[in-house]
Amino acid sequence: MWRAATATHPQQWETEMRNIRDINLDAFKYLIAIPPRFWSRSRFTSRSQCDTLVNNMSEAFNSVLVDSRSKPIITMLEDIRVYIMKRWAANRTKITSYQGSICPKIFSRFQKESWLTRHWLPRWSREKLFEVKHLSEFGQQFVVNIDTMDCTCRKWAITGIPCTHAITAMKFLNINAEEYIGNWFRKSTYEETYNTIINPINGQHVWDVTPYADILPPKKRTMPGRPKKKRRLEEWELKKNNSELRKGGQRKTCGICKQLGHNRKGCPQRPPTVEVPTAQSSQVTQPPATHVPIGDQSSQVTQPPATMPLSDE
Numbered sequence: 001m002w003r004a005a006t007a008t009h010p011q012q013w014e015t016e017m018r019n020i021r022d023i024n025l026d027a028f029k030y031l032i033a034i035p036p037r038f039w040s041r042s043r044f045t046s047r048s049q050c051d052t053l054v055n056n057m058s059e060a061f062n063s064v065l066v067d068s069r070s071k072p073i074i075t076m077l078e079d080i081r082v083y084i085m086k087r088w089a090a091n092r093t094k095i096t097s098y099q100g101s102i103c104p105k106i107f108s109r110f111q112k113e114s115w116l117t118r119h120w121l122p123r124w125s126r127e128k129l130f131e132v133k134h135l136s137e138f139g140q141q142f143v144v145n146i147d148t149m150d151c152t153c154r155k156w157a158i159t160g161i162p163c164t165h166a167i168t169a170m171k172f173l174n175i176n177a178e179e180y181i182g183n184w185f186r187k188s189t190y191e192e193t194y195n196t197i198i199n200p201i202n203g204q205h206v207w208d209v210t211p212y213a214d215i216l217p218p219k220k221r222t223m224p225g226r227p228k229k230k231r232r233l234e235e236w237e238l239k240k241n242n243s244e245l246r247k248g249g250q251r252k253t254c255g256i257c258k259q260l261g262h263n264r265k266g267c268p269q270r271p272p273t274v275e276v277p278t279a280q281s282s283q284v285t286q287p288p289a290t291h292v293p294i295g296d297q298s299s300q301v302t303q304p305p306a307t308m309p310l311s312d313e
Contacts, residue, residue: 001031005040005053008155013042046157049182070229072217085198092194098187102178106185109161110178116164122172130169144169149180160185 004016013036021028037043041051068079100107123131128147134140142152142165149156155163160182162170170177183189253260256267264270 001027004031007040007042008051008153008158010042013040041158042154044158046154049158049160049184051155051158081198085200088194088196088198092191095187095190095194101187102181103185103187103190106161106181109159110181113162113164114167114177117168117171120165120168122168124172128169128173130172132165132168146170146173146175146180 001020004013004020007013007016017028017032020031035043039053041053044051064083065076065080068076071079098104102110119135120132121135123133125131128145130144130146132142132144144151144166146166146169149166151157151163151165153163153165155161156166162177162180166180167177170180254262254267255264257269
């Protein structure tokens with residue numbers, strides 16, 4: 001599935017989907033029902049210059065607000081403002097001590113693409129037009145046009161970083177490939193992004209007193225039940241095939257047949273229950289009392305005499 005998600009051109013995506021169909025038909029039907037433009041790089045537009053597949057950036061920011069989002073609105077906004085102000089100041093300090101012209105994570109990706117050029121062979125067509133072929137894998141061949149900054153693998157257009165095919169062609173012409181990295185990945189752009197500061201503000205004890213009445217918050221209405229702190233799940237997260245999700249994100253299944261849509265109580269494969277006898281039927285019949293002869297005094301049990309109420313005398 002991840003090979004199909006990270007495929008950069010439609011032909012590679014179709015190949016991986018055929019492999020998934022041969023391995024697991026149900027997984028193929030599930031993935032083919034989702035439009036690939038939502039989860040595969042092969043349909044990503046080149047306008048955004050981003051190949052991110054997951055939402056780790058928003059999840060990381062959301063983890064900072066776990067404690068703040070349960071506070072009142074003003075306090076929550078103040079926590080967010082202070083966090084962003086401190087983070088921007090830290091980023092400005094870090095980038096000033098960095099010596100390179102390309103951001104470090106982008107530069108590490110560029111070095112990885114440069115290291116893979118030893119597996120590719122450039123074939124010069126004209127000026128800056130090449131076809132680049134893999135040395136050992138049959139059918140792996142792409143067309144690179146350095147003038148238009150385009151490669152048929154679409155990786156250069158999606159990420160804004162020259163792919164290994166383009167770097168192979170640039171090395172043939174002794175061109176510095178770092179100059180073809182997008183401007184938004186450079187140190188100067190990073191500094192310009194965090195050049196704006198968030199101004200600090202004074203506390204409410206230093207605020208100017210106005211002749212107007214203070215704006216009070218609305219009265220808090222206590223709702224019945226325990227207050228909810230978890231986020232509201234989407235419709236596709238809540239129920240699917242009449243089965244809710246567990247904490248780990250998996251759908252609840254029956255404990256007997258492991259199928260969706262019911263639990264152990266309504267499972268058709270559940271073994272029949274044994275009826276428990278009721279209280280009346282569970283009474284044990286006592287055996288009849290045996291006759292004790294009168295002469296046998298040892299076997300007779302003496303009963304205590306009944307107490308008589310005292311008379312008024």
